[in-house]
Amino acid sequence: MKLRRLRKQPGWYEIISQCPVCGHKGWCAIDHDQTTVHCMRQPSDDYFDSTMGRQYRHYLDPHAVPKTKVEIVLSNAIEKKPNYHLNRVYRALTHELTLSSFHSDHLRNSRHLTDEMIYVREYRTMPGPERYKIAKKVLNRLSDQNDLLGVPGFYVEDGRYGPYWTMAGASGLMFPFRSITNEITGWQIRVDSPPLELDLEGSVKGEILQEIEPDLTGKRRAKCLFEVSGKEMEVFLTEKDKKVCHSKSGQFVYSIELKQGQRYWWWSSGSKDNGASIGGPIPYHLALPYPCLPYWKVGETPESLIDCSEVWVTEGPIKADKGADALLKPFFGLPGVGSYPLILEPLKQLGCKHVVLAFDADSVTIPEVERTLELCAEFFALNTDMKLSLALWDIALGKGIDDLADNGYIPQVSVMVE
Numbered sequence: 001m002k003l004r005r006l007r008k009q010p011g012w013y014e015i016i017s018q019c020p021v022c023g024h025k026g027w028c029a030i031d032h033d034q035t036t037v038h039c040m041r042q043p044s045d046d047y048f049d050s051t052m053g054r055q056y057r058h059y060l061d062p063h064a065v066p067k068t069k070v071e072i073v074l075s076n077a078i079e080k081k082p083n084y085h086l087n088r089v090y091r092a093l094t095h096e097l098t099l100s101s102f103h104s105d106h107l108r109n110s111r112h113l114t115d116e117m118i119y120v121r122e123y124r125t126m127p128g129p130e131r132y133k134i135a136k137k138v139l140n141r142l143s144d145q146n147d148l149l150g151v152p153g154f155y156v157e158d159g160r161y162g163p164y165w166t167m168a169g170a171s172g173l174m175f176p177f178r179s180i181t182n183e184i185t186g187w188q189i190r191v192d193s194p195p196l197e198l199d200l201e202g203s204v205k206g207e208i209l210q211e212i213e214p215d216l217t218g219k220r221r222a223k224c225l226f227e228v229s230g231k232e233m234e235v236f237l238t239e240k241d242k243k244v245c246h247s248k249s250g251q252f253v254y255s256i257e258l259k260q261g262q263r264y265w266w267w268s269s270g271s272k273d274n275g276a277s278i279g280g281p282i283p284y285h286l287a288l289p290y291p292c293l294p295y296w297k298v299g300e301t302p303e304s305l306i307d308c309s310e311v312w313v314t315e316g317p318i319k320a321d322k323g324a325d326a327l328l329k330p331f332f333g334l335p336g337v338g339s340y341p342l343i344l345e346p347l348k349q350l351g352c353k354h355v356v357l358a359f360d361a362d363s364v365t366i367p368e369v370e371r372t373l374e375l376c377a378e379f380f381a382l383n384t385d386m387k388l389s390l391a392l393w394d395i396a397l398g399k400g401i402d403d404l405a406d407n408g409y410i411p412q413v414s415v416m417v418e
Protein backbone atom coordinates (compact mmCIF):
# COMPACT_ATOMS: atom_id res chain seq x y z
CA MET A 1 0.00 0.00 0.00
CA LYS A 2 1.33 3.40 -0.96
CA LEU A 3 0.66 6.09 1.65
CA ARG A 4 1.31 9.77 2.11
CA ARG A 5 1.64 11.31 5.53
CA LEU A 6 -1.14 13.79 6.34
CA ARG A 7 0.50 16.73 8.01
CA LYS A 8 -2.65 18.03 9.67
CA GLN A 9 -3.66 14.61 11.04
CA PRO A 10 -0.76 13.01 12.89
CA GLY A 11 -0.80 9.21 12.65
CA TRP A 12 -2.94 9.29 9.50
CA TYR A 13 -2.01 8.71 5.89
CA GLU A 14 -3.66 9.41 2.58
CA ILE A 15 -3.98 6.17 0.58
CA ILE A 16 -2.29 6.75 -2.78
CA SER A 17 -2.82 3.18 -3.99
CA GLN A 18 -6.26 1.52 -3.93
CA CYS A 19 -8.43 2.25 -0.90
CA PRO A 20 -9.30 -1.12 0.72
CA VAL A 21 -12.88 0.08 1.22
CA CYS A 22 -13.95 1.81 -1.99
CA GLY A 23 -11.23 0.65 -4.37
CA HIS A 24 -10.50 4.16 -5.66
CA LYS A 25 -7.14 5.90 -5.51
CA GLY A 26 -6.31 8.97 -3.49
CA TRP A 27 -8.31 11.09 -1.03
CA CYS A 28 -9.23 8.28 1.46
CA ALA A 29 -7.10 7.89 4.60
CA ILE A 30 -5.87 5.07 6.83
CA ASP A 31 -4.42 5.08 10.34
CA HIS A 32 -0.93 3.99 11.30
CA ASP A 33 -2.03 0.49 12.39
CA GLN A 34 -3.94 -0.03 9.15
CA THR A 35 -7.08 -0.94 11.07
CA THR A 36 -9.29 2.09 10.42
CA VAL A 37 -10.07 3.72 7.09
CA HIS A 38 -11.64 7.14 6.63
CA CYS A 39 -13.19 6.53 3.24
CA MET A 40 -14.47 9.50 1.25
CA ARG A 41 -16.69 7.47 -1.07
CA GLN A 42 -18.19 4.43 0.60
CA PRO A 43 -20.84 5.48 3.13
CA SER A 44 -21.14 4.00 6.59
CA ASP A 45 -23.28 5.04 9.54
CA ASP A 46 -20.13 6.15 11.38
CA TYR A 47 -18.92 9.40 9.86
CA PHE A 48 -17.72 12.94 10.52
CA ASP A 49 -17.44 16.10 8.46
CA SER A 50 -14.10 17.74 7.78
CA THR A 51 -12.64 20.31 5.42
CA MET A 52 -11.96 17.39 3.06
CA GLY A 53 -15.65 16.56 2.96
CA ARG A 54 -17.60 13.81 4.72
CA GLN A 55 -15.37 11.00 5.93
CA TYR A 56 -16.88 7.56 6.56
CA ARG A 57 -15.22 5.40 9.21
CA HIS A 58 -14.69 1.75 8.33
CA TYR A 59 -12.96 -0.72 10.65
CA LEU A 60 -10.85 -3.35 8.96
CA ASP A 61 -10.55 -6.79 10.47
CA PRO A 62 -6.97 -6.69 11.81
CA HIS A 63 -6.49 -10.39 11.12
CA ALA A 64 -7.93 -10.27 7.62
CA VAL A 65 -5.87 -7.29 6.48
CA PRO A 66 -3.25 -8.47 4.04
CA LYS A 67 -0.17 -6.83 5.52
CA THR A 68 1.08 -5.57 2.23
CA LYS A 69 4.35 -3.75 2.21
CA VAL A 70 3.74 -0.15 3.16
CA GLU A 71 5.53 2.48 1.20
CA ILE A 72 5.36 5.96 2.64
CA VAL A 73 5.83 8.72 0.13
CA LEU A 74 7.63 11.70 1.52
CA SER A 75 5.84 14.82 0.60
CA ASN A 76 7.22 18.30 0.35
CA ALA A 77 3.79 19.55 -0.57
CA ILE A 78 2.91 23.16 0.04
CA GLU A 79 -0.39 24.15 1.60
CA LYS A 80 -3.02 24.98 -1.00
CA LYS A 81 -3.48 28.73 -1.62
CA PRO A 82 -6.84 30.48 -1.18
CA ASN A 83 -9.40 30.42 -4.00
CA TYR A 84 -8.76 33.95 -5.28
CA HIS A 85 -5.12 33.05 -5.85
CA LEU A 86 -5.94 29.68 -7.47
CA ASN A 87 -8.36 31.48 -9.76
CA ARG A 88 -5.74 34.01 -10.83
CA VAL A 89 -3.27 31.26 -11.75
CA TYR A 90 -5.84 28.93 -13.36
CA ARG A 91 -7.25 31.81 -15.45
CA ALA A 92 -3.72 32.52 -16.67
CA LEU A 93 -3.45 28.81 -17.49
CA THR A 94 -6.61 28.90 -19.62
CA HIS A 95 -4.83 31.43 -21.85
CA GLU A 96 -1.82 29.17 -22.32
CA LEU A 97 -3.51 25.80 -22.81
CA THR A 98 -5.56 24.95 -25.88
CA LEU A 99 -8.20 22.34 -26.60
CA SER A 100 -6.95 19.66 -28.98
CA SER A 101 -9.08 18.67 -31.95
CA PHE A 102 -9.19 15.14 -30.49
CA HIS A 103 -10.87 16.51 -27.36
CA SER A 104 -13.18 18.96 -29.10
CA ASP A 105 -14.32 16.08 -31.34
CA HIS A 106 -15.05 14.06 -28.21
CA LEU A 107 -17.09 16.92 -26.70
CA ARG A 108 -19.00 17.48 -29.95
CA ASN A 109 -19.60 13.89 -31.00
CA SER A 110 -19.80 11.90 -27.77
CA ARG A 111 -21.10 14.63 -25.45
CA HIS A 112 -23.22 16.47 -28.02
CA LEU A 113 -21.98 19.95 -27.10
CA THR A 114 -22.03 22.83 -29.57
CA ASP A 115 -18.90 24.82 -30.43
CA GLU A 116 -20.22 27.77 -28.43
CA MET A 117 -20.82 25.63 -25.33
CA ILE A 118 -17.33 24.20 -25.63
CA TYR A 119 -15.85 27.67 -25.99
CA VAL A 120 -17.54 29.40 -23.05
CA ARG A 121 -17.01 26.49 -20.67
CA GLU A 122 -13.21 26.74 -21.12
CA TYR A 123 -12.39 23.05 -21.34
CA ARG A 124 -8.70 22.50 -22.02
CA THR A 125 -6.21 19.81 -23.02
CA MET A 126 -3.37 18.72 -20.75
CA PRO A 127 -0.64 18.02 -23.29
CA GLY A 128 1.99 15.29 -23.14
CA PRO A 129 5.54 16.61 -23.40
CA GLU A 130 7.12 20.05 -22.84
CA ARG A 131 4.81 21.17 -20.12
CA TYR A 132 7.53 23.31 -18.57
CA LYS A 133 7.10 25.71 -21.51
CA ILE A 134 3.48 26.27 -20.56
CA ALA A 135 4.35 26.65 -16.87
CA LYS A 136 6.88 29.30 -17.89
CA LYS A 137 4.31 31.20 -19.96
CA VAL A 138 1.85 31.07 -17.06
CA LEU A 139 4.56 32.46 -14.77
CA ASN A 140 5.17 35.30 -17.20
CA ARG A 141 1.53 36.31 -16.83
CA LEU A 142 1.80 36.43 -13.02
CA SER A 143 3.66 38.81 -10.76
CA ASP A 144 6.36 36.61 -9.31
CA GLN A 145 8.09 33.24 -9.31
CA ASN A 146 6.34 32.16 -6.11
CA ASP A 147 2.86 32.49 -7.55
CA LEU A 148 2.79 28.81 -8.58
CA LEU A 149 3.58 27.70 -5.02
CA GLY A 150 0.53 26.12 -3.40
CA VAL A 151 -1.37 25.76 -6.68
CA PRO A 152 -2.40 22.12 -7.22
CA GLY A 153 -1.04 20.73 -10.49
CA PHE A 154 2.19 22.75 -10.57
CA TYR A 155 5.45 21.51 -9.06
CA VAL A 156 9.21 21.89 -9.32
CA GLU A 157 11.38 19.44 -11.24
CA ASP A 158 15.12 19.20 -10.83
CA GLY A 159 16.82 19.71 -14.15
CA ARG A 160 20.37 19.67 -15.41
CA TYR A 161 20.48 23.45 -15.20
CA GLY A 162 18.66 23.69 -11.90
CA PRO A 163 15.08 23.47 -10.72
CA TYR A 164 12.18 24.55 -12.94
CA TRP A 165 8.37 24.71 -12.72
CA THR A 166 6.27 22.23 -14.63
CA MET A 167 2.85 20.51 -14.47
CA ALA A 168 1.77 17.10 -13.10
CA GLY A 169 -0.91 14.68 -14.25
CA ALA A 170 -1.66 12.36 -17.14
CA SER A 171 -2.58 13.89 -20.48
CA GLY A 172 -6.28 14.28 -21.10
CA LEU A 173 -9.31 16.54 -21.23
CA MET A 174 -9.48 19.10 -18.41
CA PHE A 175 -12.71 20.23 -16.76
CA PRO A 176 -12.63 23.45 -14.69
CA PHE A 177 -14.40 23.51 -11.31
CA ARG A 178 -16.09 26.86 -10.58
CA SER A 179 -17.01 28.29 -7.19
CA ILE A 180 -20.30 30.17 -6.65
CA THR A 181 -18.40 33.37 -7.49
CA ASN A 182 -17.02 31.96 -10.74
CA GLU A 183 -13.51 31.40 -9.47
CA ILE A 184 -11.80 28.41 -11.09
CA THR A 185 -10.62 26.51 -8.00
CA GLY A 186 -9.47 23.22 -9.50
CA TRP A 187 -9.53 20.87 -12.47
CA GLN A 188 -10.38 17.26 -13.13
CA ILE A 189 -8.67 15.43 -15.97
CA ARG A 190 -10.45 12.80 -18.00
CA VAL A 191 -7.30 10.89 -18.85
CA ASP A 192 -6.89 9.74 -22.44
CA SER A 193 -5.55 6.35 -21.54
CA PRO A 194 -6.36 5.13 -18.03
CA PRO A 195 -3.71 2.69 -16.82
CA LEU A 196 -4.62 -0.99 -16.94
CA GLU A 197 -4.92 -2.73 -13.59
CA LEU A 198 -5.21 -6.31 -12.38
CA ASP A 199 -8.06 -7.30 -10.11
CA LEU A 200 -6.96 -10.41 -8.23
CA GLU A 201 -8.91 -12.46 -5.70
CA GLY A 202 -7.89 -15.61 -3.88
CA SER A 203 -4.51 -17.30 -3.84
CA VAL A 204 -2.83 -15.73 -6.82
CA LYS A 205 -0.16 -13.08 -7.31
CA GLY A 206 0.40 -11.24 -10.53
CA GLU A 207 1.52 -8.21 -12.44
CA ILE A 208 1.04 -6.62 -15.84
CA LEU A 209 4.17 -7.02 -17.92
CA GLN A 210 3.16 -5.06 -20.99
CA GLU A 211 0.11 -3.74 -22.78
CA ILE A 212 -0.25 -5.20 -26.26
CA GLU A 213 -2.45 -4.34 -29.25
CA PRO A 214 -6.18 -4.26 -28.54
CA ASP A 215 -8.41 -7.01 -29.93
CA LEU A 216 -10.62 -6.56 -33.00
CA THR A 217 -13.44 -5.02 -30.96
CA GLY A 218 -11.08 -2.44 -29.45
CA LYS A 219 -10.80 -4.08 -26.01
CA ARG A 220 -7.41 -3.50 -24.42
CA ARG A 221 -5.08 -6.46 -23.83
CA ALA A 222 -1.96 -7.08 -21.78
CA LYS A 223 0.69 -9.70 -21.22
CA CYS A 224 0.62 -10.62 -17.53
CA LEU A 225 2.69 -12.77 -15.21
CA PHE A 226 0.94 -14.84 -12.54
CA GLU A 227 2.14 -17.01 -9.69
CA VAL A 228 -0.17 -19.77 -8.51
CA SER A 229 1.07 -22.19 -5.81
CA GLY A 230 4.69 -21.44 -6.60
CA LYS A 231 4.30 -21.87 -10.35
CA GLU A 232 4.77 -18.91 -12.68
CA MET A 233 2.84 -18.51 -15.90
CA GLU A 234 2.51 -15.89 -18.60
CA VAL A 235 -1.03 -15.13 -19.74
CA PHE A 236 -2.53 -12.76 -22.29
CA LEU A 237 -5.59 -11.12 -20.81
CA THR A 238 -8.35 -9.08 -22.42
CA GLU A 239 -10.04 -6.23 -20.58
CA LYS A 240 -13.18 -7.22 -18.59
CA ASP A 241 -12.75 -10.92 -19.42
CA LYS A 242 -12.74 -12.34 -15.87
CA LYS A 243 -11.13 -15.74 -15.41
CA VAL A 244 -12.22 -17.78 -12.40
CA CYS A 245 -10.43 -20.93 -11.28
CA HIS A 246 -12.12 -23.62 -9.20
CA SER A 247 -10.58 -26.76 -7.74
CA LYS A 248 -11.72 -30.23 -8.82
CA SER A 249 -14.12 -30.30 -5.87
CA GLY A 250 -15.64 -27.05 -7.08
CA GLN A 251 -14.08 -24.73 -4.51
CA PHE A 252 -13.11 -21.22 -5.49
CA VAL A 253 -9.32 -20.89 -5.83
CA TYR A 254 -8.70 -17.56 -7.50
CA SER A 255 -9.95 -15.10 -10.09
CA ILE A 256 -8.08 -12.69 -12.34
CA GLU A 257 -9.41 -9.77 -14.32
CA LEU A 258 -7.79 -7.05 -16.39
CA LYS A 259 -9.49 -3.71 -15.82
CA GLN A 260 -9.17 -0.17 -17.00
CA GLY A 261 -8.23 2.11 -14.12
CA GLN A 262 -9.87 5.32 -13.00
CA ARG A 263 -10.87 7.68 -15.84
CA TYR A 264 -11.29 10.97 -13.92
CA TRP A 265 -8.49 12.36 -11.75
CA TRP A 266 -8.02 15.57 -9.83
CA TRP A 267 -5.28 17.71 -11.23
CA SER A 268 -3.04 17.70 -8.18
CA SER A 269 0.66 17.70 -7.35
CA GLY A 270 0.71 16.88 -3.63
CA SER A 271 3.27 14.11 -4.01
CA LYS A 272 5.78 16.31 -5.85
CA ASP A 273 8.38 18.86 -4.80
CA ASN A 274 6.80 22.24 -4.16
CA GLY A 275 3.51 20.80 -5.35
CA ALA A 276 0.15 21.10 -3.62
CA SER A 277 -2.69 18.69 -2.97
CA ILE A 278 -6.17 19.47 -4.26
CA GLY A 279 -7.83 18.62 -0.93
CA GLY A 280 -8.67 20.66 2.17
CA PRO A 281 -11.32 21.53 1.02
CA ILE A 282 -11.83 19.61 -2.19
CA PRO A 283 -13.49 21.79 -4.89
CA TYR A 284 -17.11 21.55 -5.98
CA HIS A 285 -18.36 22.83 -9.34
CA LEU A 286 -21.23 25.22 -10.00
CA ALA A 287 -22.52 25.10 -13.57
CA LEU A 288 -24.84 27.73 -15.04
CA PRO A 289 -26.58 27.40 -18.41
CA TYR A 290 -23.92 28.34 -20.94
CA PRO A 291 -25.53 31.61 -22.18
CA CYS A 292 -25.02 33.02 -18.63
CA LEU A 293 -21.30 32.36 -18.54
CA PRO A 294 -20.04 35.39 -20.53
CA TYR A 295 -21.95 37.66 -18.10
CA TRP A 296 -20.86 35.92 -14.89
CA LYS A 297 -18.20 38.16 -13.31
CA VAL A 298 -15.51 36.67 -11.10
CA GLY A 299 -16.27 37.54 -7.48
CA GLU A 300 -20.03 37.73 -7.99
CA THR A 301 -22.70 35.17 -7.12
CA PRO A 302 -25.05 34.50 -10.05
CA GLU A 303 -28.50 35.41 -8.62
CA SER A 304 -28.82 38.39 -10.98
CA LEU A 305 -28.26 36.08 -13.97
CA ILE A 306 -30.42 33.14 -12.97
CA ASP A 307 -33.01 32.18 -10.35
CA CYS A 308 -31.13 30.29 -7.63
CA SER A 309 -34.13 29.39 -5.45
CA GLU A 310 -34.00 25.92 -7.02
CA VAL A 311 -30.60 24.30 -7.49
CA TRP A 312 -29.88 20.87 -8.93
CA VAL A 313 -27.08 18.55 -7.85
CA THR A 314 -25.32 15.76 -9.73
CA GLU A 315 -21.97 13.99 -9.76
CA GLY A 316 -19.07 15.26 -11.87
CA PRO A 317 -18.41 18.43 -13.86
CA ILE A 318 -19.65 17.40 -17.31
CA LYS A 319 -23.01 16.15 -16.01
CA ALA A 320 -23.49 19.44 -14.18
CA ASP A 321 -22.61 21.45 -17.30
CA LYS A 322 -24.95 19.42 -19.49
CA GLY A 323 -27.71 19.33 -16.88
CA ALA A 324 -27.61 23.12 -16.55
CA ASP A 325 -27.93 23.53 -20.32
CA ALA A 326 -30.75 21.02 -20.62
CA LEU A 327 -32.90 22.18 -17.69
CA LEU A 328 -31.82 25.86 -17.52
CA LYS A 329 -31.13 25.54 -13.80
CA PRO A 330 -27.99 26.15 -11.74
CA PHE A 331 -26.34 22.75 -11.25
CA PHE A 332 -23.76 21.66 -8.70
CA GLY A 333 -21.32 18.95 -9.79
CA LEU A 334 -20.08 17.05 -6.74
CA PRO A 335 -16.75 15.21 -6.81
CA GLY A 336 -18.62 12.14 -5.45
CA VAL A 337 -22.20 11.36 -4.44
CA GLY A 338 -21.18 11.31 -0.76
CA SER A 339 -19.59 14.77 -0.81
CA TYR A 340 -22.82 16.80 -0.50
CA PRO A 341 -21.72 18.51 2.78
CA LEU A 342 -19.30 20.51 0.59
CA ILE A 343 -22.16 22.47 -0.95
CA LEU A 344 -24.15 23.25 2.21
CA GLU A 345 -22.66 26.74 2.68
CA PRO A 346 -22.63 27.55 -1.06
CA LEU A 347 -26.34 26.61 -1.28
CA LYS A 348 -27.14 28.90 1.66
CA GLN A 349 -25.18 31.74 0.10
CA LEU A 350 -27.15 31.36 -3.14
CA GLY A 351 -30.38 31.64 -1.16
CA CYS A 352 -31.49 28.22 -2.36
CA LYS A 353 -34.90 27.00 -1.11
CA HIS A 354 -35.18 23.75 -3.04
CA VAL A 355 -32.42 21.24 -3.79
CA VAL A 356 -33.00 18.56 -6.44
CA LEU A 357 -30.64 15.55 -6.48
CA ALA A 358 -30.11 14.15 -9.97
CA PHE A 359 -27.75 11.21 -9.55
CA ASP A 360 -27.44 8.39 -12.09
CA ALA A 361 -30.58 6.32 -12.62
CA ASP A 362 -28.90 3.19 -11.28
CA SER A 363 -28.23 5.01 -7.99
CA VAL A 364 -31.51 3.93 -6.43
CA THR A 365 -30.66 0.30 -7.09
CA ILE A 366 -27.12 0.35 -5.72
CA PRO A 367 -27.44 -0.17 -1.95
CA GLU A 368 -24.50 2.09 -0.99
CA VAL A 369 -25.83 4.97 -3.05
CA GLU A 370 -29.30 4.40 -1.68
CA ARG A 371 -27.79 4.73 1.81
CA THR A 372 -26.00 7.89 0.71
CA LEU A 373 -29.34 9.38 -0.34
CA GLU A 374 -30.81 8.61 3.09
CA LEU A 375 -27.84 10.20 4.84
CA CYS A 376 -28.09 13.19 2.53
CA ALA A 377 -31.78 13.63 3.33
CA GLU A 378 -30.99 13.49 7.07
CA PHE A 379 -28.18 15.99 6.63
CA PHE A 380 -30.36 18.54 4.83
CA ALA A 381 -33.26 18.10 7.24
CA LEU A 382 -30.90 18.68 10.16
CA ASN A 383 -28.87 21.59 8.79
CA THR A 384 -31.23 23.56 6.58
CA ASP A 385 -34.85 24.42 5.98
CA MET A 386 -34.44 23.73 2.27
CA LYS A 387 -36.81 21.38 0.50
CA LEU A 388 -35.00 18.33 -0.88
CA SER A 389 -36.18 16.35 -3.90
CA LEU A 390 -34.97 13.45 -5.97
CA ALA A 391 -35.02 13.49 -9.77
CA LEU A 392 -36.10 10.11 -11.11
CA TRP A 393 -36.24 8.55 -14.53
CA ASP A 394 -36.33 5.15 -16.15
CA ILE A 395 -32.77 3.95 -16.72
CA ALA A 396 -33.85 2.82 -20.23
CA LEU A 397 -34.07 6.55 -21.11
CA GLY A 398 -30.46 7.20 -20.05
CA LYS A 399 -28.10 6.47 -17.17
CA GLY A 400 -27.01 9.97 -16.18
CA ILE A 401 -28.92 13.27 -16.34
CA ASP A 402 -26.71 14.12 -19.35
CA ASP A 403 -27.73 10.95 -21.23
CA LEU A 404 -31.37 11.60 -20.37
CA ALA A 405 -31.14 15.13 -21.78
CA ASP A 406 -29.37 13.87 -24.90
CA ASN A 407 -32.29 11.53 -25.50
CA GLY A 408 -34.73 14.41 -25.19
CA TYR A 409 -36.31 13.64 -21.82
CA ILE A 410 -36.60 15.46 -18.51
CA PRO A 411 -36.80 13.72 -15.13
CA GLN A 412 -39.69 13.47 -12.69
CA VAL A 413 -39.10 15.25 -9.40
CA SER A 414 -40.28 13.64 -6.17
CA VAL A 415 -40.01 15.32 -2.77
CA MET A 416 -37.81 13.64 -0.12
CA VAL A 417 -37.81 16.34 2.58
CA GLU A 418 -40.50 19.04 2.75
Ligand SMILES: [Zn+2]
Pocket: 019, 020, 021, 022, 023, 024, 028, 038, 039, 040, 041, 042
Ligand atom coordinates in the same frame (compact mmCIF):
# COMPACT_ATOMS: atom_id res chain seq x y z
ZN1 LIG B 1 -12.17 4.84 0.00
